[in-house]
Every structure is written in C-alpha cells, then in structure tokens.
Amino acid sequence: MTTTISSSPALLAVDGLGIQVNGRHLLRDIAFTLQPGEALALVGESGAGKSLLAQAIMGNLPPALKATGSITIEGTTTRADDAAARRALWGRRLALLPQEPSLALNPLTRLAPQLAEVHALLHGQGWPQAKGLAQAQLAAAGLGEATQHYPWQLSGGMAQRAVAAITLAGGAQVLMVDEPTKGLDAHWRDRTIDLFRGVLAAGGCLLTITHDLAVAQALGGKVIVLREGQVVEHGDIATVATRPSHPFTRQLLAADPARWDAFAAPTPGDTVVRARGIAKSYGGRSLFAAMDLDLHAGERIAVQGPSGTGKSTLGNVLLGLLVPDTGSVQRAPQLRPHAFQKLYQDPVSSFAPHASLAQSLRDAARLHGHAWAAVLQRLQQLRIPESLLARRPEQVSGGELQRIALARVLLAQPALLFADEPTSRLDPITQQEALGVLLAAVRETGAALMLVTHDEHIAAAVGTRTLDFSANARAAMPRAPAAAGVLHNAAP
Template sequence: MTTPLKSDALLAVEGLGIQVGGKRLLRDIGFSLRPGEALTLVGESGAGKSLLAQAIMGNLPPALQAMGQITLDGATTRAQDAAARRALWGRKLALLPQEPSLALNPLARVAPQLAEVYRLLHQQRPSAASAQAEQVLGAAGLGGAGSHYPWQLSGGMAQRAVAAITLAGGAPVLMVDEPTKGLDAHWRGRMVELFQGVLKAGGCLLTITHDMQVAQALGGQVIVLRHGQAVEQGDIHTVAAAPQHAFTRQLLQADPAHWLPFAEPSLGEPVVQAHGISKAYGAQKLFAPLDLELRSGERIAVQGPSGTGKSTLGNVLLGLVAPDTGRVERSARLRPHAFQKLYQDPVGSFAPHIGLAQSLRDAARLHRCDWKAVQQRLAQLRVPEDLLARRPDQVSGGELQRIALARVLVAQPALLFADEPTSRLDPITQQEAIQVLMGAVQETGAALMLVTHDPHLAAAVGTRTLDFAQG
C-alpha cells in the first residue's frame, strides 16, 4: 500500500518490503509524514511492525533483506542502503526500542547514560550535561534513580529512562515501539504528552502500539498490519469509530474492556503465606509490613504505580529475594519448581545464545513433560514451530512472550507469578494467551498472581485485588 510522497515530508516510505530467504515478512508499505504529523502502526504480534522501524533505522538483522525507498528530511535512499541512515541516528532519526533492557548499558548508571547524549550530541560541558540529566530524570519521576544501574529499575522505570534518553537528542523523526507497556495510567498519559510535544515542536512521530487509546490520543493516521500487509489505513479516529476490515473490528472487540469475568474458582490449601514482610532498596521503601495468604485456585490481581514494588513482592514470595522483615512460608508438600515466575521482560528470561527449541526441550526434560504436550501448548498460543529454530533476539517481543508462557506452563506450577504477561501482545493474541493461562490454572488448581496496569484485565481475571496505590 503506497502513498504519494509529500514534498515537505520529514519521513516518507515507498514500497517498503522485508524478506528472509524467499519468505516475505512485510510487503509494499507506504506512508509520508510532514512536520507535526503522527502515524500509528497496530496489528497482530509478529506482523512486522518492529521490523519496519528497524528497516527505517537501517538496523535489520543481516539475514533480512529490505526493499523499497526511504526519504529522510529530503534525502532518498534505497531501503537496503542502511549506512546512510545510520549516520543520522540521534540527530535526525531516533528510535525508542521495544525492549528497554536491550537499550540501556547494564554496566553504567542511568544518569551518566542520559548525560552522555547532552555531552556528545549537544556539546554541553560535563557539569551542565549532568545537571540537565538529573533535571530530566526528576521530571520523569526518576529523581532518585539516576544513580541506579538499569537492572535495579522496574520495567516501567526502565521504560521511562529509555524514553528520556531517546528524546534527549531532539531528533525531528521519532519512532517509538510499544512506548507505554509496563506503565500505569499516570505515566502513560505523561508519555503521550512528551510525544505530543515532539509534534508541536515540528517533528513527526511513528508509533507502534497495541493500545488504541494511546493511538487515538496521538491522533493522525493509522495503519493496521496483518501477516505483513496493510489491511486498513486512514485517519485514526475514523478507523476506530467505523473499522472497514474484519481484522480491525476483531482487534477492537478483543480489548479487555469487553471481556466477561472468568468463573470463580474453588479454593484449596494455602500455597504460600507471608507474615509481616517488608522490602526496601536504600531509602526507598517498597512495601510496609504485609501479611498475605494465597490458596490453591486463587487469583490475585496486583496493581499500582510503576516502581512501587509489585515485581519485588513476587520475587519475595517465590524466594528469589529475601524480605527485610518477616517470613514467607511455602507449602512443604510442593516441590521447589512448583513456584514459577513469568517475567515482564521475556528477553531477559532466555539464554541469548541458545535456540528457543533447546530452551523448551531443556524445560520439558527437567519437568518430565512430553514434547507433544509442549507442541500442543504452542499451537494453542499460535506460535509457529519453525520459530523455535531461532534465538530469542530473532523473534518479536510478542512472539517471545508467548513462547515464555508455553515454557513456564511446562513446569505445571502450583503458584505462578505472572508479571505483565501480555504487555507485548496485541488484543486478540492477549485474549487467546489469557485463555490458555486461565485454562492451565483452572485445570491444575494453581494459584495465580497477575501484575497488570489494565483495570479491565484485572477485573476479568482476579478474584481479589492487591492495590499498591492504596499502600
């Protein structure tokens, strides 16, 4: 789907396609963005949205071949000529990537990483760059986190840190990939305001998101992708109000706001009990002395602002982190592997240099699970088995999140702590994944703790809610 080139476009894409071997992953995508204009890409997980952004950046994996033309600030290059566009990184073209853990240097503290942008791109003196970095981090709610390493941040905090670093360059062409995943409503709104500021300043914005509320707040155009093709394209408000394609209608209808609550479970014996537990990191107190009991079959939805200790609570209950006070009692009749975590960042939960098939087969062997059962679970989650021949960094975030769900269910957990398990999934795939998760939980009688910022998802899944916003 190719659109005419606007003469004053900051970014224009014509006939963009991507293939690997003889397989087309993306075909004939076209659009044009002038100063102040926004475009949102929505669609199914694995449809090629992130690949499109990587092709524009000139950062595709070597095995993938791009076709078509890309125009940036008046200069046109072939899509496969990546070097010319790489020279524009930071100054003219910037990408907020989907996985903050891969964008931040794990060996450097957050504030110096941001200060480096002001020092190198804006030629500020080190003292001025450091002062501006601290000011920007404070505005992002990260005032006390500048001295932290990335691995000390929550998923939402890391997302905000990467956004601050990406925006610091002031590039007029900004692409953002799932920029609001892992963020509560307040910071999601603040992120939208930052992007609107880019548009008001005369930049253009390409957003990849599964959140139609974010897309509508940003305005402009929308392209709906399915199987690597644009099935619908037009004004975002028109498409949201009257979608023409059946897939677009299906996407909108699959939003958790339309879900019915899952059936009430039968509760069994306590799986884990916490008595007076608390946790702090330095001067930051995450949660005060807390008593909690979770019984088999029970489902608790955990909600609250980013960085308030939701993930840390799960780590304490699972025995991954020791509490500062109190104690945790896990049922003695359960084996250690019965306590499992589905990580918010799926990339960080896979060995980077081991193929996905090997990771799944190792888990199946450890937990004595028949491989056919694993294949059945993958089919339920619509994961093509040929994806397993790849490494974790060679599949999309949504695909990897579904594979992570299949892997954790291999262990048949008695307690599953699921930390934002569907944040990288489109609404249709999210609904399917939650149905698979709930089916497994109901079948085995497992207890479930689900961390989510979506109140509709929490209401549909949880039998009770633990709200960190209420202390």
C-alpha cells in the first residue's frame, strides 16, 4: 500500500520500524525524520541492527526477516515490508553505500564501465559521454590509474572509494552510507566526508552508519545510539558527544582509541621471517623496493600508509602468498606448515559463502587439532553467541564476521599473523576487547604480529614498531631498518 502526502517536506521519515526473525526482535520501534540538508548518524555496538535498518529502508532485507512500520520518502509512504514499492527509487532517489564493497562491485566487469552504467542507465547519457564522466569521477577519487582494473585487483580502500563514486553518481537525495570510511587513510576519509557534505549542501539528506564518532561529529546533525536493537540515546551529535546521558553512550565514548593506554611491550624472540632486498610492482607501478625486514617472535609491527600503497601486498609476500619481484624471504625452517596466517581485510571473502559458520569453524578446529569447546570459549571471549553459527557469512553483521574470522585464525596458533584492518568493522568497545583477545593470544604463543591499520591511535597503542608506507616516509628514510624503533620501506 502506498500513500502520498504532498505537504510533507521531509525527504525521509521512518516510523515504528521493527525487524523480526522467527518471532525474535532484531530492531524495535525506530523512528526519525530527515529534512533536506539534514544528517543523522547511527552508532552503537556491532550487531545492534544498524545495517539491517538501512536495508529495511531500501527494501532489500534477507527473505527470512520481516519488517514492520512505515517508510516515507519525499512524501510517499509505504509499508516497511512492501519492498517492491521502493525498488523503482533505487539509485535515482534512494541510494545505499553498502558496508562490503566486494559484494557491491561486479567481479567480472572492469571499474570504469560499472560507473559509466550509472550515467547511461539512470541519467540517459550516451555511452561515450558516460565513459568520459566515469573516467573523470574515478580520477577525482584517486583511481585514475585503476579505471580498467577488476574489483579483485583493488585494495580495500580503493574498492571503498570506487563504490562511493558509483553510489554518488546516481544523484539520489536520500543517501545512506554504511561504514563509508573504513579502510581509508586520513586524506581519503576527509575527502569522503567532503563529498557527503556536498550532498547535504545540494539539498539531500544523509544517514550514516559508523563506528567512528569523529566522522559523525564532522558531518554534524543528529545521532541515534543503538544497543541490542533499541534506541538508548538520541539527539544533536555535538551534545551527545560532549554530554552523553546513557551509560552505554558514555562507555562508547570512553573506548575511543585516542584514549587507550599502550598495551604492554613484549620481549622479542628469535627471527621468524627475514626479508632482504624485496620489491614488488603491480600494473607497472612500484609498490615497494629494496626493502630489508626482520620479524621476531613476540614483536608487534604496526603497518600504516595510504590506500593502495602495497601494505597488503607486503603481507602476502612475507607469508609466501606472492613471490617478490626481487630479493628473498627466509622463514624459520622449524615452523609448522600453517604457522603463517593472514586475517583478511574483507572477512566475507575469506569464508565459504554456502557453508554455515559452524561448519567453517569445525573444519578449522579439526585441521588444527582443537576441541569444539575451545572454539566456543574463544567465541565467548569475543562476545559471539553460539546461535549465530548456524548462519552463513552474509547473514551476520560485518563486525560479527570480523570477530569470527579472528577466532578462526587463532586456531592455527600462528608464528606470524598478518592482520589486515582486523577491527575496521567494530565499534570502539568491541575493538578494544577484540584486540585484547588477539594480543593475549599472540603473547601466549609468542607469535609475531603485523597489524595494518589506518587508525594512528590503534597503531600507537598496539605497535612496538611502525612500518610507514607514506610517500614522505619512503622518500626520507634509509633502506635498511633498525633492529628496533621505526621501520621504513625504501623509496622506489
């Protein structure tokens, strides 16, 4: 059923929105209104239902979930469970930047044609003009050299920017963005925020799902704090951020990584990996060159730098997943075959899509000789209920899947763990808890940890050394790293 209310100035109004599955409430009685130029941030614990709320507004909830309440877009009201009634608005008037870019991009189509399709199909541009617009917009997003790449050839941050460009190209006035700055360095985070400000300045409205309260404050407007599917606090973001009224909001703010104390420094042990003169290029572009690096048992190296500069590629070379163009990598010969592990930036792509999470974890436990009780104990430490394990990977939140991936990789008891943005989908409270579990595990086993993060505060709290991939660091620092302190890769 559709009702038109022509006098309503709101671009988006949500009234009594709830989501249930098998009689269990995932979201309860959510209501808000957004006028032209208004922004609303949704913050809260991982798995609280934030992404489900956006999917319900779009009308693309999984079939097993039932929505109640109503959605009003530009004066037209539809039942929340009438997904078909809003489908015609997709892209043109209603758009969602999803949390997982790997699921949003077509893996079999190059990047520029995917963006050009938006201009051709939504705006009626001729194909030559659509291609030209796509090239220009990708260049503005720092992807000018990647226009003919396939999605699987992009770094996580590059894919995030690509999906943002495609989403914004539709020109929808009602824009929802789900964790839009995860995997982005400070430069591109700020550029992305400016793009969203442009949507507001043009008379659109913005619903932002984020764990980064600094992003919410930069966008301004209102905030809703969710916990266990219910609103625990709402109001102006400036007021809530400085004078929170609910204990959970205060806990969320107190857990900001900027307020963390540094984790205790370990005592480095024997060499686990030794790299000499390693270099790697991709698509004719040098990512890193003539790098020397020693990794010792127990130490923690924070890896930082802009998106697409080779951080993940370095990990793949050190783990033996890629062969360096030049140089050599030696791994301690006494280590087990599974001693080198990677915690992937995109957790969805690291799980078998059609297997239950329980099956994936049971397979890993069997491979590494662990009892199922030990798996459940680790999940309990990470606040993952056993009931989630009956689901497939796409049926849990990004933050829940990220923690399950952490539990799985720790079953291998790695000697070297390359953790690529392992907490990027987690709220600050869960970030701190998950990293505490991770560091306790590597301390117990004496593993070396390489942690890729764009959060300078997490890097400072966790890392005992820092490997900096920024252009200034590469240009200024020597080729060979010191045995301790700050490591730098050499300039190409």
